Amino acid sequence: MHTQLEKARIFRTLHERNSTFVIPNPWDAGTSRLLAQMGFEALATTSAGAAYALGRPDGAIGRGAMLLHIAAIAAGVDVPVSADLENGYGDAPEEVARTIRLAAAAGVVGGSIEDATGEDATGRADAPIYEINLAVDRIKAAVEAARALNFPFTLTARCENFLHGRADLDDTILRLRAYQEAGADVLFAPGLTRLEDIAAVIRSVDRPVNVLAGPSMTVSDLAGLGVRRISVGSALARVALTGFLAAAHEIHDHGTFSYAQSAVSHRDMNALFETETQHTGSAGD
Numbered sequence: 001m002h003t004q005l006e007k008a009r010i011f012r013t014l015h016e017r018n019s020t021f022v023i024p025n026p027w028d029a030g031t032s033r034l035l036a037q038m039g040f041e042a043l044a045t046t047s048a049g050a051a052y053a054l055g056r057p058d059g060a061i062g063r064g065a066m067l068l069h070i071a072a073i074a075a076g077v078d079v080p081v082s083a084d085l086e087n088g089y090g091d092a093p094e095e096v097a098r099t100i101r102l103a104a105a106a107g108v109v110g111g112s113i114e115d116a117t118g119e120d121a122t123g124r125a126d127a128p129i130y131e132i133n134l135a136v137d138r139i140k141a142a143v144e145a146a147r148a149l150n151f152p153f154t155l156t157a158r159c160e161n162f163l164h165g166r167a168d169l170d171d172t173i174l175r176l177r178a179y180q181e182a183g184a185d186v187l188f189a190p191g192l193t194r195l196e197d198i199a200a201v202i203r204s205v206d207r208p209v210n211v212l213a214g215p216s217m218t219v220s221d222l223a224g225l226g227v228r229r230i231s232v233g234s235a236l237a238r239v240a241l242t243g244f245l246a247a248a249h250e251i252h253d254h255g256t257f258s259y260a261q262s263a264v265s266h267r268d269m270n271a272l273f274e275t276e277t278q279h280t281g282s283a284g285d
Helices: 004-016 029-038 047-053 062-076 093-105 132-147 169-181 195-204 219-225 235-254 258-262 266-280
Strands: 081-084 110-114 154-158 186-188 209-212 229-231
Touching: 004 154, 029 062, 029 266, 047 062, 047 235, 062 081, 062 093, 093 110, 093 132, 110 132, 110 186, 132 154, 132 169, 154 169, 169 186, 169 195, 195 209, 195 219, 235 258
Parallel strands: 081 110, 110 154, 154 186, 186 209, 209 229
Antiparallel strands: none
């Protein structure tokens, strides 16, 4: 198994290469192991997937539960893991810094901080995005905490405008530039769906850009724009739950079980996890 320092250096190298990589988002230790086994070079957690696994909506599980979640994923695989740390679990820059330190202690080698106020949990629907000066101070605090660690923690700064009904590309670019100046290693504006908007962001900054993949996008399209990193957010978790709901509805509504015909066999599923256990030993047990 690689050490945390080795994983951190590998993760940095992925961002420094002149090529695009996909960083998929598992939602538990099992799915993280399967993705690592498939050959993905790094993984990122998803706050929504973590919440769904606990029967909660996105944004409703808190820092303690999230730290347990990311620790289980990071311990179970021998690839770098970056954590979705939502808005840092507090308005104050000091709380954001504390979250970075705790995430590093949980075993991840990178993490993202949003500029959303977290209104899903706090009721701030009238002010979904932090005022720019506070948003920048929060990123500065995260950067300071990351730089004080004994390994190169890769900090991603997220501008959440497009996820909260503020489809203002100019303000999004302004914020990403400010987060870049504050020291962020990677920039991310989830919710961008037009390739021309993504291209405009990439032209406007000089840090690696992460893009949340949409159903009409391809790796080659995004790579052609200069996107360095592609994530999928909660999509894998939602696809899995879509299959679960369809099967459950078949049982409840029709009293039939035909869904099982398309399921991976018990033997094959066991074989996949036996192979992964051989690769990782008892990590995460």
